[in-house]
Amino acid sequence: MKKALTLSIVDRLRGLSLLLMLIAATAVSTWAVLAVPGPVVDRMLEADIRQQAELWQRRVTLHMADAESAFEEGIIQPQDASLLTLFTEETDVYRYRLLTSAGEIFWSSRSDEIGEFESNVFFSTQVSRGETYYDSDTVPVFEVDNSPLSGSYTEELTREVARIYVPLMHNGHFDGAIDFHTDITDLRTTFIQLARLLVALLTGIALAAMTIAAYVIFKSNRFRMNQLRQRSETEREILDEQLRLAREVQLLGELNEWLQSSRSLDELFDMVARFMTHILPTAEGSVYVYSNSRDVLDGCASWNGGTHKDHIHPEECWGLRRGRTYEFGASEIDFVCGHAEPHDGRAYYCFPILAHGETVGLMHLRALTDATEAFINSKKLAQMCAEQISMAIANVRMRDQLHDQSVRDPLTGLFNRRHMTETLRKSINNSQNAGTPLSIIAVDVDHFKKFNDNHGHDAGDMVLRAVGSVLEQACDGDEVACRPGGEEFTLILPGACQEDVMTKAELLRQAVEAIIVRYGEKALPAISISLGVAHYPRHGTMPQDLLRASDEALYEAKAKGRNQVCVASSTEQAPRDPAAQNVKPKPPGSDSPIAAE
Template structure:
């Protein structure tokens, strides 16, 4: 009787507590509907207006004849002024100003502001450093230019206005800024109403669910309470199992996400080793992947005290030989895989890793000495891990293959123009920071069109492949050989002195001159190349300038008889001036002197 009374009192206390919680939740919900949307909407509007302001700035500067000069000198051209006046009619901006780097207003949609100076501290402390400044405030409606309410002087009518300063930066230098004003009242009110409606719906659903729960608890009887007590142990066990499964699913999801974002196989296997320690704590393991020759598998990773060999043969694993998962210890008669020796009798799995129907590797798992039972129950989870790893390996290899195809010339195997431009830009940036030398060699096969006309395009392709092979073999370290197109080639040589670059160019010329290309039953005529050399920063500081200088040196080599090396002239000399003397060299033997630059 005492137990029943205690249970009844406890049930009433719980019901009362839930009712109070329901009331408290209702109060919190009302507060959330009324108070929360405002700050959230303001943050959303600020992010949106910041993006819009960058587009407004771009539209303003694109409409100007010379925006950089206008902001530097603080002078607006008449044709620019006419176009700038139309900007407020085409956008949500009702007022904007153009300011120089010193803060002087040299154009404004309000002409009376021209000539004034920006006095706010944030202009010199924040905007001048290239940072966008945003603020919003409530103003009387009559301050809004061209607004239907601008004629009303009733101070009770207000509008919400956003003001944003967008700096103009050029080569890291602050040229000035544009100050935009836009009326966000209607947009803000609309967003707040939608946000309140959303919060109200969500809180309403939550309150309804809570009310239903309270109602169900109120209607519960003693029989149900006794039944819950009897089932508590079973439910606790089920909950523990569900938590374990949920953790495994979560870890599998995280493993898949990390594996899909890996940039290389080495990074992928490092992730596998770290995750498998948590996903399968009762097993030590290792991963092997087929080498490119597919005659052996290379050991890539191991975890939980497991080890892997440098190489194993496919015949050493029963799982690979049988083409399916091999479980040692599951049958009355088992055979140990050679790669698992020395073996101490513990159960283990060998999972072939498959990708697109092809076996790409092997995952080997062995039970820890004190967790054999748990190990045998984890086979399905281990199989899922093997499938995740197989898909990730296939994705990395496919991504590497597609990337290689996107940056390689299909005929010669050299890098294409796209990769050449990216590499040159990166090399120039590295040279700017570290001061290491950088040179460029432009190469062109002499009389290639005539060669194609006389011997056919197939023979011409063989010549291009032969020249490309010579150039590729000549590249060491970070040096890159490219084929931008046709019979033109380019070498990017970071870290080499100018004298070494000239030596390499001459050796390339000699190596190509010594090529013998056979086509069918006969040897093709001898090949020669002309080369143009340009050095950074002597002949240019931008990729296009350096390429142009190398090309002009190449044209000079061709004009002087081909089959020679020429160095670009300095930037102060006009490349087309016949009086300009370029350094060219043509060798007939390995001991011919190299012209000094």
């Protein structure tokens, strides 16, 4: 009973509110019928008269023998004057005037105005700049030329008149203007009546529609109550959706936190595979990253039963070729990516992974069987995952680049002295713990100063890069090539026996000797190196001991004539004094073995 009473009260309140709305709509419609058409019609008439004025101007100037001279000199020819007089009889213009650029009226349909000057400010501020000036006003009927004062006009005391100034421009110069006056009373009245009729018709239709709508609404209250129940259920679904989104946001935040803490790309992709299984359970996926050469993409990870190929070409993916996300199954006609073959018709996404505006990889997602709808609804979430992965890849790569810059020699790309010392210390510890051999080779370019003095420092840099390239190519596995500084190089060779080390040193010497470096249009002189070898623990158990022993062996190789390999003496022997090597007799005409360096 209470429920029925409540519904009745609600129905009456709604009926009252609808009635008030109809009354308000009727009042607004009445105001619109009476007030709106006037300004609208005035704007329409202004636009029409502006177009007509252009035609009137052309007709006036065509009636004149030399319009340009007439406006410049302010003189009208007699034959022009007779033709201009007929203009008011042929058009709707009842009065018009010809003005010079200074504002002087040198001809008018009212002869008593000739010789006067235009005093309105708009003539010098607007018309003289080439702008058409329009104005309308209500004037007494006797001011309208050729307007009869008898008949129906005796009851009309005023007329609506439009006045327009049309400038005459020639080559960007203001020659003068023509002032047209036309009576728009009858035309404006007719337009307003038509506009009011149209507005009344439209408002009537609108009121009728509102009345019908009100009746339908009034009769459908119970149906609306059902709609309210359905809305409540919808809101409950929205709440569930918000909870789901909150969980996804939480997972994305955790994914971002873990990815930012990853130390390498391999660790990063392992995290991606584990998280994507929970974030997108309806999709199988894989991740590809561009190789260093950027000609192919390397497969890095996959999840939820997905697989990835070892390598794919960028041309195989429509997402990479088009530079944006590619969605297979969204259009009537689709093309399968080459990397998605063999394809069974399931929907899939290809998300290009971007970092600092550059494409660095690809994330491929494919709907699991019987989960297409949920997969399609997860596109936005998948896009956010791709963005998180792209930022993480960019951070890891930037961290790797910064680390690489801190341990690499910028000229040759070999490791610098800092990294050499750390690597040598680690290698000694490993050799000590595992009982494996360790050797180092000190390398120095012979007569390097001559390259700089005779050919310039650019040529010297080319020599250093060429030698560094040979050393780097000779390193296998854990072997490391370093450039401590200047023309000096060092090779750290863990796990190699002494015989193999000597063989490698000799092969390096021969390889460098065979280098031909071209500088400009000619080849530089032959390059040779001297090498000093030291073995652990025979020549020392500390990094500084091994480095000192290899340097002493290097000095010995230089003292013996350069371009050769020498092994350091045993630690029991007295260390060699590098300065002592410089006093060895030298061949006539040659430089001191060490001083030249």
